[in-house]
Amino acid sequence: MKAQEDSISAGGATDSPVAPPAGRATRPAPKSRRGIRTRAALIAAARTVFEADGFVDARINDITKTAGVASGSFYTHFDGKEEIFAEVVEQMREEMLHPHVRARGGSADPREWIAAANREYLRSYRRNARLMAVLEQVARIDQQFAALRAERASAFIDRNAALIRDLQARGLVTPRLDPRVTALALSSMVSKMAYLVFVEGEKVGFDTLLDTLNWIWFNALQLPESPIEPA
Secondary structure, eight states: OHHHHHHOOTTTOOOSOOOOOTTOOOOOOOOSHHHHHHHHHHHHHHHHHHHHHHHHHOOHHHHHHHHTSOHHHHHHHOSSHHHHHHHHHHHHHHHHHOOOOOOGGGOOOHHHHHHHHHHHHHHHHHHTHHHHHHHHHHHHHOHHHHHHHHHHHHHHHHHHHHHHHHHHHTTSSOTTSOHHHHHHHHHHHHHHHHHHHHTSOOOOOHHHHHHHHHHHHHHHHTOOOOOOOOO
16 A cells, blocks of 8 residues: 555545646746746746736736846746646646655554544645636636546546545445445535635635545545544
8 A cells, every 4th residue: 555655545546647738738848047037937927917907817927027037038938837737737736636645653454544634735726826816717618628627637536535445445445335426525625625715715625625525535435443643
């Protein structure tokens, strides 16, 4: 179960790479230090502008102004708003999908893995809530970003389905549950609740949200009870 110890994410995380949307080629990374700094500044500025204005109203001039670079520098690194947004989303994905969750003290208790993964996922979602809201906006109007979002979600579900299959093989989860359908239900629950609380402002405290999601996971899988350390 080492793979699950290193990278389980009950909220729905995966190590698998996600490519930029089809048809939007990414230019080679710059080699000079100046080029690397400029590109990084543009991406950071783009995130600020997208979070403030949304995707539709964001302007390239505002991105370059926020980055403190000449307007023409943008097109040295990116073809347009869509390409730089894909890069911003990729950086967010790296943060959200690599929480470095590990079983505490080498514990073999899957409840601890699930609790830790849910906690890190929710913390990361909360940090990235404004950008997640923009991604939802873009996915509704751009089919290529909608496909990217769907691919990401499918990878989450596949990872959690693998965890459930492993627990079934160990006799800890009933074989009556379809692993992928169960993973789809539980992962969707965590992601949707994170969106409702951190994006739409549903009034639920973090500890209450985490505790509730954990217990639904544990009881859905009928995992044997054992002490779970508080968040």
